Amino acid sequence: MTDKEVQQFVILDGKKTSREIEVEIAEETRKLVPVVGRPPHLAAILVGEDIASRTYVKSKFKACKRVGFKDTLVTFDASVSQETILGKVAVFNNDPGLDGYIVQLPLPDHISVEIVTDHIDPKKDVDGFTPANFGKMGLPDPSLLPATSRGIMELLARYDIDTRGKHCVVVGYSHIVGSPVSILLAGPGKATVTVCHIYTKDLAFHTRQADILVVAVGKPNLITCDMVKDGVVIVDVGINRIPDSSAKRGYVIKGDVDFENVADKCSHITPVPGGVGPMTIASLLLNTLDAYKRAHQF
Numbered sequence: 640m641t642d643k644e645v646q647q648f649v650i651l652d653g654k655k656t657s658r659e660i661e662v663e664i665a666e667e668t669r670k671l672v673p674v675v676g677r678p679p680h681l682a683a684i685l686v687g688e689d690i691a692s693r694t695y696v697k698s699k700f701k702a703c704k705r706v707g708f709k710d711t712l713v714t715f716d717a718s719v720s721q722e723t724i725l726g727k728v729a730v731f732n733n734d735p736g737l738d739g740y741i742v743q744l745p746l747p748d749h750i751s752v753e754i755v756t757d758h759i760d761p762k763k764d765v766d767g768f769t770p771a772n773f774g775k776m777g778l779p780d781p782s783l784l785p786a787t788s789r790g791i792m793e794l795l796a797r798y799d800i801d802t803r804g805k806h807c808v809v810v811g812y813s814h815i816v817g818s819p820v821s822i823l824l825a826g827p828g829k830a831t832v833t834v835c836h837i838y839t840k841d842l843a844f845h846t847r848q849a850d851i852l853v854v855a856v857g858k859p860n861l862i863t864c865d866m867v868k869d870g871v872v873i874v875d876v877g878i879n880r881i882p883d884s885s886a887k888r889g890y891v892i893k894g895d896v897d898f899e900n901v902a903d904k905c906s907h908i909t910p911v912p913g914g915v916g917p918m919t920i921a922s923l924l925l926n927t928l929d930a931y932k933r934a935h936q937f
């Protein structure tokens with residue numbers, strides 16, 4: 640697109656929307672604190688030195704501070720045993736002063752994500768990863784929703800994008816994003832959903848049919864201009880660090896969609912960064928507030 644051309648597509652601005660949600664959360668928190676006697680409290684378990692994980696946790700706690708939540712960070716060496724992590728999980732489960740917590744992924748190979756997740760009290764599972772919360776997602780009365788998927792649904796809703804009867808194509812079927820978002824789109828979203836993954840034959844055939852395309856793979860430029868139809872809504876979940884010596888940090892963040900060449904065909908598209916990422920954090924805060932309210936019978 641040249642400077643002279645008018646931008647036709649709408650940016651689904653996750654940063655702006657998440658800040659609006661934070662204002663709402665902060666307001667509700669201010670009202671509830673005098674009644675409950677303490678603010679909502681979110682904790683995180685961080686294992687090892689992974690720079691990206693540290694950055695994510697830092698952003699989550701900065702957001703906690705903005706809305707008036709208490710936050711607690713517990714860090715462990717990468718060599719920590721699974722038993723020690725499970726011990727901390729048990730302490731968190733039994734702490735009445737803690738409303739929710741996350742175990743930041745990835746974990747070192749000797750620690751089973753499934754076993755650790757299985758031990759998290761579903762009432763405090765603000766990432767929405769436990770089998771109980773995942774299972775309830777498909778029922779009429781869901782509990783804490785997987786944070787990224789909740790963020791995607793919230794972003795679409797706040798831009799008045801009605802998913803009812805639309806053909807949504809989800810690329811990626813991990814239990815973190817692709818699978819839960821396809822369930823939410825088909826269930827409460829009332830959309831017709833096609834799910835694609837690494838074994839899908841002729842990915843472009845499917846993506847070209849999408850009214851709404853959600854891409855959660857982790858491969859830069861997977862979705863190119865010829866793979867989408869005019870007027871599509873695109874939600875790009877991917878986070879890819881591309882080495883770039885001209886960038887201050889030595890890398891730039893890109894999504895899974897070739898934004899520069901695809902955006903012009905879209906009616907709406909999320910940027911990366913500044914799209915789904917901030918909405919995931921906003922949803923973590925919403926889940927923590929929900930857990931806090933449920934624990935205190937609001």
Ligand code: NAD
Nearest residue numbers: 811812813815816836837855856857876877878915916919
């Ligand atoms: P994952 O590796 O667990 O799953 C990737 C999925 O993509 C799998 O289902 C796989 O079958 C599919 N896939 C791989 N190659 C494919 C191809 N060529 N064509 C079609 N499907 C293909 O990853 P994940 O945890 O779901 O994360 C996906 C991406 O989303 C990553 O970049 C991750 O960093 C990002 N992410 C972002 C947020 C956020 O808040 N923005 C949150 C979670 C994950």
